[in-house]
Amino acid sequence: MITMKDIVREGHPSLTKKAAKVDVPLSAENKQLLEDMLQFLKNSQDDEIAEKYNLRAGVGLAAPQLGIEKQLIALHFEDSKGKKYSMGLANPKIISHSVEQAYLQNGEGCLSVDRVIEGYVPRHARITITATDINDNPVKLRLKDYPAIVFQHEIDHTNGIMFFDRINEENPFAIPDNSIEIN
Numbered sequence: 001m002i003t004m005k006d007i008v009r010e011g012h013p014s015l016t017k018k019a020a021k022v023d024v025p026l027s028a029e030n031k032q033l034l035e036d037m038l039q040f041l042k043n044s045q046d047d048e049i050a051e052k053y054n055l056r057a058g059v060g061l062a063a064p065q066l067g068i069e070k071q072l073i074a075l076h077f078e079d080s081k082g083k084k085y086s087m088g089l090a091n092p093k094i095i096s097h098s099v100e101q102a103y104l105q106n107g108e109g110c111l112s113v114d115r116v117i118e119g120y121v122p123r124h125a126r127i128t129i130t131a132t133d134i135n136d137n138p139v140k141l142r143l144k145d146y147p148a149i150v151f152q153h154e155i156d157h158t159n160g161i162m163f164f165d166r167i168n169e170e171n172p173f174a175i176p177d178n179s180i181e182i183n
């Protein structure tokens with residue numbers, strides 16, 4: 001069972017390196033890792049389990065956050081219309097994106113960052129990603145709004161990018177050009 005002690009924190013080298021692509025079909029080890037990452041997210045959103053094991057709630061997790069430099073991510077959340085996203089993905093890649101940007105009104109946090117860092121995180125408003133799912137099926141997703149933000153946060157982790165790298169240093173609350181605010 002993954003708990004907070006398994007999650008590496010700011011300053012750990014795995015968080016700022018580009019992770020390696022994984023072989024497809026996925027090895028049993030990588031399938032198990034994706035399962036374990038997805039279970040962590042489910043546990044972190046279960047009040048009883050989260051309290052018992054002192055888990056911070058998470059909607060996404062990337063293998064580099066476990067010190068494992070592989071392009072593996074897990075996501076578990078619902079969008080504002082109740083559409084569920086619950087999956088483990090290998091080798092996720094943004095293949096196209098909108099010119100328009102988007103940012104969360106409340107900024108972002110990270111399970112690997114034990115401090116509040118304020119500011120808007122400019123991201124693509126709409127993205128198309130490809131990946132391989134836990135059953136070795138190719139996946140192509142077109143995402144916008146909150147789901148697009150979450151997937152970009154996790155894909156960034158596989159490229160060694162932290163959310164605060166994207167915040168405007170001069171003015172963290174500068175409204176990005178050509179952008180929409182997501183509540």
Ligand SMILES: O=C(O)C[C@@H](Cc1ccccc1)[C@H](O)SCc1ccccc1
Pocket residue numbers: 057058059060061062104107108109110111112149150153154157
């Ligand atoms: O550290 C991670 O990668 C997990 C982040 C993902 C994330 C943060 C901000 C915006 C989008 C995605 C955690 O989920 S941060 C905690 C959290 C929990 C519930 C809802 C939003 C953020």
Ligand code: NI
Pocket residue numbers: 109110111112153157
């Ligand atoms: Ni994060």
